[in-house]
Amino acid sequence: MSGRPVLRPARLGPRDILHTGASGMRSRPMRVVLSALGIAIGIATMIAVVGISASSKEQLLRELDKLGTNMLVVTPGTDLLTGKSVPMPKDAAGRVARITGVQHVGATGSVPATVRRSEKIPDTITGGIQVQAATDELLTTLRGTMRTGTFLNSATGKYPSVVLGDVAAGRLGITSPGQRVFIGGQYFTVLGILDPLPLAPDIARSALVGWDVATGRLGFDGRPTAVYERSADASVDRVHDLIPRTVSPRTPRDVGVSDPSAGLQAKAATEGAFSSLLLGLGGVALLVGGVGVANTMIISVLERRYEIGLRRSIGATRGQIRGQFVTESLLLSGLGGAAGIVLGGAATAVYAVSSGIPWVIPAWAVAGGFGATLAIGTVAGLYPAVRASRLSPTLALHSA
Amino acid sequence: MSTATLIEPPAFEPPVVRLSGVTKEYPGGVAALRGVDLTVERGELLAIVGPSGSGKSTLLHIVGTLDLPTAGSVTIAGHDAAALSDRRLSALRAQHIGFVFQAFHLVPGMSAQDNVAEGLLYSGLPRAERRKRAARALERVGLGDRMKHRPHELSGGQKQRVAIARAVVGEPDLLLADEPTGALDSASGEAVMELIHELNQEGATIAVITHDTEIAARLPRQVRIRDGRVVEDSGPRGPLGSGRGAPGAAEGCGPETAPLPGEVR
Numbered sequence: 001m002s003g004r005p006v007l008r009p010a011r012l013g014p015r016d017i018l019h020t021g022a023s024g025m026r027s028r029p030m031r032v033v034l035s036a037l038g039i040a041i042g043i044a045t046m047i048a049v050v051g052i053s054a055s056s057k058e059q060l061l062r063e064l065d066k067l068g069t070n071m072l073v074v075t076p077g078t079d080l081l082t083g084k085s086v087p088m089p090k091d092a093a094g095r096v097a098r099i100t101g102v103q104h105v106g107a108t109g110s111v112p113a114t115v116r117r118s119e120k121i122p123d124t125i126t127g128g129i130q131v132q133a134a135t136d137e138l139l140t141t142l143r144g145t146m147r148t149g150t151f152l153n154s155a156t157g158k159y160p161s162v163v164l165g166d167v168a169a170g171r172l173g174i175t176s177p178g179q180r181v182f183i184g185g186q187y188f189t190v191l192g193i194l195d196p197l198p199l200a201p202d203i204a205r206s207a208l209v210g211w212d213v214a215t216g217r218l219g220f221d222g223r224p225t226a227v228y229e230r231s232a233d234a235s236v237d238r239v240h241d242l243i244p245r246t247v248s249p250r251t252p253r254d255v256g257v258s259d260p261s262a263g264l265q266a267k268a269a270t271e272g273a274f275s276s277l278l279l280g281l282g283g284v285a286l287l288v289g290g291v292g293v294a295n296t297m298i299i300s301v302l303e304r305r306y307e308i309g310l311r312r313s314i315g316a317t318r319g320q321i322r323g324q325f326v327t328e329s330l331l332l333s334g335l336g337g338a339a340g341i342v343l344g345g346a347a348t349a350v351y352a353v354s355s356g357i358p359w360v361i362p363a364w365a366v367a368g369g370f371g372a373t374l375a376i377g378t379v380a381g382l383y384p385a386v387r388a389s390r391l392s393p394t395l396a397l398h399s400a
Numbered sequence: 401m402s403t404a405t406l407i408e409p410p411a412f413e414p415p416v417v418r419l420s421g422v423t424k425e426y427p428g429g430v431a432a433l434r435g436v437d438l439t440v441e442r443g444e445l446l447a448i449v450g451p452s453g454s455g456k457s458t459l460l461h462i463v464g465t466l467d468l469p470t471a472g473s474v475t476i477a478g479h480d481a482a483a484l485s486d487r488r489l490s491a492l493r494a495q496h497i498g499f500v501f502q503a504f505h506l507v508p509g510m511s512a513q514d515n516v517a518e519g520l521l522y523s524g525l526p527r528a529e530r531r532k533r534a535a536r537a538l539e540r541v542g543l544g545d546r547m548k549h550r551p552h553e554l555s556g557g558q559k560q561r562v563a564i565a566r567a568v569v570g571e572p573d574l575l576l577a578d579e580p581t582g583a584l585d586s587a588s589g590e591a592v593m594e595l596i597h598e599l600n601q602e603g604a605t606i607a608v609i610t611h612d613t614e615i616a617a618r619l620p621r622q623v624r625i626r627d628g629r630v631v632e633d634s635g636p637r638g639p640l641g642s643g644r645g646a647p648g649a650a651e652g653c654g655p656e657t658a659p660l661p662g663e664v665r
Binding site for chain 1: 487497521522566
């Protein structure tokens with residue numbers, strides 16, 4: 001006996017561990033599908049929640065990228081003593097244009113007139129549309145685009161022609177250039193309709209006329225109410241500091257300067273913060289899925305007493321039986337997790353396509369989701385596996 | 401025989417099975433075995449026979465190290481079962497013992513060859529080698545043409561032969577067959593017993609556990625169990641028994657000569 005070689009159980013290779021772990025699944029594919037389904041739904045919910053928020057955020061960021069964060073808006077400030085708005089000088093746009101680094105300058109100014117579809121409509125019904133004078137370079141500065149028609153230029157700006165914001169056009173019932181609207185006692189020909197301008201949303205509700213026409217025919221005082229300025233990215237901060245002194249050297253604090261992209265950035269940040277309620281819902285589904293896997297595993301252990309006994313009789317150690325069932329549980333939940341990631345990705349894709357935004361699934365969400373399924377698989381499989389390994393091999397083989 | 405005694409000690413192999421005073425009591429005071437002594441030498445073919453409830457299944461479990469006795473010692477292929485941890489007992493089963501069950505216990509949905517290769521799963525051999533040996537074992541039991549068949553495509557007799565191939569594929573020191581013909585018709589049972597005889601002639605040590613006295617009578621040695629005791633043991637006389645049986649016979653003789661008269665079953 002002393003001369004006998006020491007008995008040492010052989011180790012199973014990774015392939016054999018997988019093979020034994022998958023043996024139960026091969027014989028009952030339907031059960032595999034059903035028990036993996038719970039996990040799949042949980043993961044799919046979480047991936048979709050994260051994916052849809054990430055896609056919306058990506059959309060906003062891309063928009064920001066396109067619009068640029070290098071635009072500043074100069075507006076009249078309020079007088080500290082009187083509380084009244086301090087109008088900007090008539091040449092404010094020209095002054096801003098002289099600052100080093102400034103590339104484009106556009107301006108709008110409020111015109112004391114109303115715009116109506118025709119003279120037959122009472123002048124009290126303005127539809128909330130304001131008439132504004134606009135410089136030629138306004139569209140370039142805002143990086144805006146025309147939905148249809150053309151923008152004002154130095155020639156058309158001298159004549160009664162108008163460009164409508166998209167909301168204004170809708171309210172007036174204008175769909176194409178060439179139609180006419182009634183502004184301040186005369187008809188103006190519509191030159192074009194703008195696309196929405198995320199950086200200057202109030203222009204969407206405006207009717208833009210040329211600077212010269214506004215001063216000549218509509219009683220515009222020529223003082224801009226907003227000057228839009230675009231500069232090189234690197235000089236934004238410097239330009240920001242210089243604008244008040246340039247526009248109003250005597251009372252620089254009566255000039256307001258703002259960055260409209262800041263609002264969009266804040267919006268992007270909130271869009272990215274996905275709904276924790278939905279995420280929690282996904283978590284609950286995942287938990288229920290885990291319980292489902294554990295339940296399946298327990299039943300599987302009870303059903304496979306003979307197989308366990310057989311394996312013990314051909315030399316499986318308790319550890320190897322445990323390993324087999326934990327592996328099976330991991331495979332079950334891993335399958336569910338993989339299916340869930342695909343499902344969640346598909347749901348996000350459907351949403352993205354239907355609302356015209358880019359499709360983004362963050363890698364951390366995929367990794368996190370899969371990691372969660374593996375953790376759940378381990379936890380769900382542990383108890384059944386320990387039960388399986390403690391089954392007496394003789395009990396397992398008793399009769400059949 | 402002074403030369404023989406000089407040569408024999410190193411050549412002497414311990415018996416494959418040595419039980420002494422084995423008692424198994426279950427909680428509640430039910431005793432399944434009451435002091436069983438049994439020695440099985442290498443190369444023997446024996447029947448452990450007894451009616452149901454006689455304790456023969458318990459004996460099978462203890463000889464197969466699936467269960468431990470409450471008293472007495474069990475030595476399998478030289479290893480004292482009581483001294484081994486569960487892990488080492490598993491290794492002992494993997495390397496030294498093969499099981500054949502009445503209900504076959506083949507894995508459904510797995511080809512015959514894979515089922516047989518499963519018998520080597522815990523042996524540490526690489527997969528390709530396991531499959532190669534499984535093919536050889538299947539050919540040995542006459543199922544070389546059924547390698548790819550799944551259990552449900554095989555007859556009962558064929559299933560049992562696959563199970564036997566699985567049990568012998570690791571060339572165990574001891575093959576334990578629990579009612580191997582119990583679920584078979586007589587023709588298939590006949591063929592299985594034939595195979596068991598052949599394997600024994602090739603050197604395998606085989607213990608057949610059965611309640612069927614007819615089957616038992618055709619094996620070289622019968623150990624009759626009743627009420628947890630060995631009531632008759634015809635003693636070791638396997639093919640190698642004549643030369644090497646002498647030391648074993650000293651132990652085996654007692655029960656062999658003692659009981660008899662009333663023992664007909």
